[in-house]
Each structure stands twice: as structure tokens, then as C-alpha cells.
Amino acid sequence: MTRIGVLTGDGIGPEIVPAAIAVAQAAAHAEGIGVEWVELPFGRTAIDSHDNPVPDETLCALDDLDVWVMGPHDSASYPMPHAERTPGAVIRTRYELFANLRPARAFGGVRATARDIDVLIVRENTEGLYADRNMFAGSGEFMPTPDVALSVGVITRQASERIARVAFEAARERSSHVTVVHKANVLRLTTGLFRDVCLQVAADFPDVVVDEQHVDAMAAHLVRRPSDFDVIVAENLFGDILSDLAGELAGSLGLAASVNCSDTKVMAQATHGAAPDIAGRGLANPVAMILSTAMAMRRHGVASSDGGLVAVAGRMEAAVADTLAQSMATADLGGTATTREFTEAVVERI
Incomplete structure (x- = not known):
């Protein structure tokens, strides 16, 4: 059983992070792989509940995890003093996530x-x-x-x-x-x-x-x-x-996946920000978060010689590419699909 941390974040985070987990869970089920998703306090909701965007409880849990998914954070809107150091900076520093890997490629069906x-x-x-x-x-x-x-x-x-x-x-x-x-x-x-x-x-x-x-x-x-x-x-x-x-x-920052990693830890984090102006409206493109999660699972799978996780990542990536190739897309790519509709289409292809 692979344990993966979940830090949902702010803005569109509550829309795109669950989308990524839904796709990853479908791919894991198809491969017969068990994944435990460990949800942790993070971001503005953690300020409300713990008076800290990255509580000690979250950091202690991450100490025991090798891979996690971090949604975007809108630290510019945090009340002082919480806005002084971003949640991303806290986590990057603690775990020495020295490498930020950012692929960019054009997809069929996308006007790049x-x-x-x-x-x-x-x-x-x-x-x-x-x-x-x-x-x-x-x-x-x-x-x-x-x-x-x-x-x-x-x-x-x-x-x-x-x-x-x-x-x-x-x-x-x-x-x-x-x-x-x-x-x-x-x-x-x-x-x-x-x-x-x-x-x-x-x-x-x-x-x-x-x-x-x-x-x-x-x-x-x-x-x-x-x-x-x-x-x-x-x-x-x-x-x-x-x-x-x-x-x-390549078409949109909504496609831009990313992982931050050390030699032993890997964190999925989409390149784009929290986009609070479109939060809750079903407009967010989940592709970057889905592909970031796939990247993290692939990297962890290779590092731990877990071929199952590598296969899960491959299923996720192929399903996203197939969905985009069918001209199913969110508004940033000129489509009409909502975040949920696009996610459901990817899960269906898996």
C-alpha cells in the first residue's frame, strides 16, 4: 500500500486536487495497486483551524511520507504574519526539494x-x-x-x-x-x-x-x-x-505539470497558481494537477523500483492525452467542459 499525502490548498485547489486524486485512484484500481490518500491541514483552512498554513501536524506527517500532492496556495491573501513565508517555501526548505522538473509538450487536440x-x-x-x-x-x-x-x-x-x-x-x-x-x-x-x-x-x-x-x-x-x-x-x-x-x-499553463523533489522526497505541484478569481466556478483546468500527480508517482515508482506506480502514471498520462485529443477541454483551451466534466471523461477512459 502506497501512502500519498494530500495538501488541497487554496483557490482552485479544492477543485483540481480532488480531480487529480480521482484520476490517480481510477488508474491505481485498474492496475490493482492500493493507494492510501493522507489528507493533511494546509493553506487558508489550516490558518482557520490551526492558526498556521503549514501546521506541525502536517510537517510531522510529511516526515513519514515520500510523496505528496500539494495544491496551489494563495499566500498573498493570508493575514499577517502568515503571509511572510509561503507554505511552499516552508516545505521546500524542510525537505530540501532542490530540483523543480517542469515538462512542456503539445497535445493533440490542443491549439498550441x-x-x-x-x-x-x-x-x-x-x-x-x-x-x-x-x-x-x-x-x-x-x-x-x-x-x-x-x-x-x-x-x-x-x-x-x-x-x-x-x-x-x-x-x-x-x-x-x-x-x-x-x-x-x-x-x-x-x-x-x-x-x-x-x-x-x-x-x-x-x-x-x-x-x-x-x-x-x-x-x-x-x-x-x-x-x-x-x-x-x-x-x-x-x-x-x-x-x-x-x-x-504548449497551449496553456493549465497543462503545465511540475514536481519538486530531493533524492528521497517528491511533491506534485502544478506550475500555475491558485487563481482565486475563478475558484468555485468549475472553470479550472485540472490537467496540470493530474499530470503533476502522475509525474510524482512515476518518479517515486522508479526510485523505489515499484513498477505498479510507474504503470499507474502511464495510464493517467495516456488518458489525459486521449481526452484532449477528442477536443474535450476546459475554457482556457477554448473548450466548454467544466472541471468535473473533464475529470469524469479522463476517469472514463481509464
Whole structure:
């Protein structure tokens, strides 16, 4: 019996997380796999019940779990002081979820801007230019005077090496091509170190083709010739921006799956946010959450040599692709299906 944590979250979370679980449960049943879904307090409802968006009860439970599904959180709307540190930051830091894997590919039946896009963006998730991830204590942003704002960017050899290895190992399972993204012509020391370490790691993967691109050129190339790229590895900020671009090129951020992981833990988390403006209206696209859950189950299945979980992930992914190919889609993709209708169609195909 596989135990998977469930953190439903805010906004559209109560719509898309149950959708992902319904699809995963149907696929698990079809494969004869038992899954226990462990629901945990999280987000705004946890503030109401525990005065904390990520209560100790939840963290203690996650300590004993290797995989969980986290819905979006709307921390910008939390009352102070709960808005100071996002729930995602708390969990990423505690479990050292250093790798953020974000695939983007076009699906049949979806009007994609780039019909031939199929890339995996491997984003370093613990440092870079993100103010909530680059200091031991305090924020990486500060203002020495009311008219001057500064931001610290941190790149380390250790973090760059471990994310590079994740990228090259992933490339071996795809088309054996890694593109290292940086801005070493301007940020010579920081992104220059990232580039150099990635190229050093490449020497351990002689079967993988490696090249490099400046981040601004990479954005242009993704639009013009996306099929030339396979795995893209980048520091935190660059990876975040490029993955959103790639998601839209594939059709919609509603399709953009993602996992955050360490060597032992994996968390499914859709790339998009909580979208409180459409919450409760049945408009949310559940695909990203469903595919994120499938990614997490696949990664955990491979790590634990559990072929059943890998098969469950494959069923989920195939059912989503088949449903989209039949022009069944939510409003963000130009369709008329509600969140529930789309989910039911995927479950029916399983």
C-alpha cells in the first residue's frame, strides 16, 4: 500500500486536487495497486483551524511520507504574519526539494502556439535570485534607504552540480540533449559559475549532447525553434520564467505539470497558481494537477523500483492525452467542459 499525502490548498485547489486524486485512484484500481490518500491541514483552512498554513501536524506527517500532492496556495491573501513565508517555501526548505522538473509538450487536440514543443526544464530550486531561498536568515532583498532596493543572488558549486546531474540523468531517458542556460556575458561570476559547473558535470555523461544559451536568446529560440531542445537546465529565476513561456507555447499553463523533489522526497505541484478569481466556478483546468500527480508517482515508482506506480502514471498520462485529443477541454483551451466534466471523461477512459 502506497501512502500519498494530500495538501488541497487554496483557490482552485479544492477543485483540481480532488480531480487529480480521482484520476490517480481510477488508474491505481485498474492496475490493482492500493493507494492510501493522507489528507493533511494546509493553506487558508489550516490558518482557520490551526492558526498556521503549514501546521506541525502536517510537517510531522510529511516526515513519514515520500510523496505528496500539494495544491496551489494563495499566500498573498493570508493575514499577517502568515503571509511572510509561503507554505511552499516552508516545505521546500524542510525537505530540501532542490530540483523543480517542469515538462512542456503539445497535445493533440490542443491549439498550441508551438505544436512541436516537447521539453523538460530542470530548475534549480534552492538559491539563485529568489529572496526567500538564498539566505540562512532574513530575506535576500533589503532596502538600505527608502529609495534604494537591493537583491542578493546566490550560486554555489554544490547546488549547481547536483541540479546538473538531475538534468543529465533525465536527458538519458529522453533524447540525450542538455542545454545549459545562463547569462554569463553579464553575470559572469554567478551564472558563469553555474554554466562552468554544468559543463564540468557533462564530462561524466559523454553520451549526452550538451550546448549552452544565454537566457534571453533561449527565450527567443523556444518561440522560433522549440523542437531543437530537449532538457533545459537553469538557475531558479531563469528556469521559472522559461517554464512559464514553454507552458504557454504548449497551449496553456493549465497543462503545465511540475514536481519538486530531493533524492528521497517528491511533491506534485502544478506550475500555475491558485487563481482565486475563478475558484468555485468549475472553470479550472485540472490537467496540470493530474499530470503533476502522475509525474510524482512515476518518479517515486522508479526510485523505489515499484513498477505498479510507474504503470499507474502511464495510464493517467495516456488518458489525459486521449481526452484532449477528442477536443474535450476546459475554457482556457477554448473548450466548454467544466472541471468535473473533464475529470469524469479522463476517469472514463481509464
